[in-house]
Amino acid sequence: xxxxxxxxxxxxxxxxxxxxxxxxxxxxxxxxxxxxxxxxxxxxxxxxxxxxxxxxxxxxxxxxxxxxxxxxxxxxxxxxxxxxxxxxxxxxxxxxxxxxxxxxxxxxxxxxxxxxxx
Amino acid sequence: xxxxxxxxxxxxxxxxxxxxxxxxxxxxxxxxxxxxxxxxxxxxxxxxxxxxxxxxxxxxxxxxxxxxxxxxxxxxxxxxxxxxxxxxxxxxxxxxxxxxxxxxxxxxxxx
Numbered sequence: 001x002x003x004x005x006x007x008x009x010x011x012x013x014x015x016x017x018x019x020x021x022x023x024x025x026x027x028x029x030x031x032x033x034x035x036x037x038x039x040x041x042x043x044x045x046x047x048x049x050x051x052x053x054x055x056x057x058x059x060x061x062x063x064x065x066x067x068x069x070x071x072x073x074x075x076x077x078x079x080x081x082x083x084x085x086x087x088x089x090x091x092x093x094x095x096x097x098x099x100x101x102x103x104x105x106x107x108x109x110x111x112x113x114x115x116x117x118x
Numbered sequence: 119x120x121x122x123x124x125x126x127x128x129x130x131x132x133x134x135x136x137x138x139x140x141x142x143x144x145x146x147x148x149x150x151x152x153x154x155x156x157x158x159x160x161x162x163x164x165x166x167x168x169x170x171x172x173x174x175x176x177x178x179x180x181x182x183x184x185x186x187x188x189x190x191x192x193x194x195x196x197x198x199x200x201x202x203x204x205x206x207x208x209x210x211x212x213x214x215x216x217x218x219x220x221x222x223x224x225x226x227x228x229x
Contacts, residue, residue, distance in 0.1 A: 004161060034217075043122070044207070044219040093161070107217065109154070109162035 002028050002098040006110035013084055014118055021079045021113045023094030029074035030096035034107065035067075038091040050077045084117040091115075120145040124208045124220030131198055131227050139193040139223045141182075141208035149210040151175075151184050151191040156205045156222070165193075165206070198227045 003026040013019050023033055031052050036044040048069050049057045056069035066088075068080040077096075081088050091114050095107040125140040143149065150169045154162040166175030171186035180195045191208060208220040 006161075036219075043221050044217075046216060046218075095162075106164055106167075109156075111159065111161040 002108040004094065004096050004108045004110040006094055006113050008113060009111060010114045012116045012118065015085055016083055018080055018082045019084055019115060021092055023077045023079070023110055025075045025096045028098045028100060031074065031099055033071060033077040033094055033096045035069060035079050036093040036095065038093060044093060081115065086117045089115055089117045120149070120210065120212050120218050122208050122210055122218050122220040124223055126221070126223065128224040128226060131225070133200055133227055133229050134197045137193070137195040137198045137225070139206055141191045141193065141220060143189050143191065143210050145210055145212050147213040149212045152209040152211070153180070153182055153193050154207040154209060156207065162207060200227045200229055203227050
């Protein structure tokens with residue numbers, strides 16, 4: 001199946017700094033990517049839908065100025081957590097749909113990025 | 119709003135035991151239902167899916183039947199193996215193409 005990678009897998013940063021997380025589709029071009037956040041023992045929560053060449057669509061309650069999403073190419077979407085604070089510590093997961101499949105149901109997930117803000 | 123509730127873990131089973139992981143959902147309309155699996159150090163992978171009532175999804179010996187009357191999509195396997203140790207997520211996709219996930223159930227199979 002399709003492969004999605006994320007980088008870095010873990011990052012620790014100081015409060016007030018910004019952190020960029022990359023999501024890449026390795027063997028397909030993804031016109032749409034999704035960013036999720038997962039708190040311990042909780043569900044994955046959709047943060048935003050990233051469309052190549054246009055602005056991301058954010059879910060209600062997600063601060064677009066806090067979580068900057070850029071989908072500049074068909075294989076790369078980035079999530080930048082700006083002025084990070086300890087409450088932003090979480091597990092961030094991206095996913096992408098492979099347009100080569102004939103179903104919109106299947107999403108391919110990256111392995112996730114563990115962010116710890118000190 | 120739409121949501122998914124799945125049984126909490128962790129679940130520990132002996133090899134060849136029967137597995138059931140319960141999942142119920144709340145949604146308007148007719149969602150599609152999924153089970154995803156996450157092996158250690160890897161991303162979530164689609165395990166099986168069902169798109170309408172009474173459909174049965176199956177893969178790698180796992181099965182789940184879309185039960186509209188009980189709003190359930192329980193995951194079952196007749197004989198688990200050590201290699202099935204992973205975290206299992208139940209999910210739905212609503213008519214607005216949004217995905218909602220359960221909290222995940224960790225399964226450990228011991229030899």
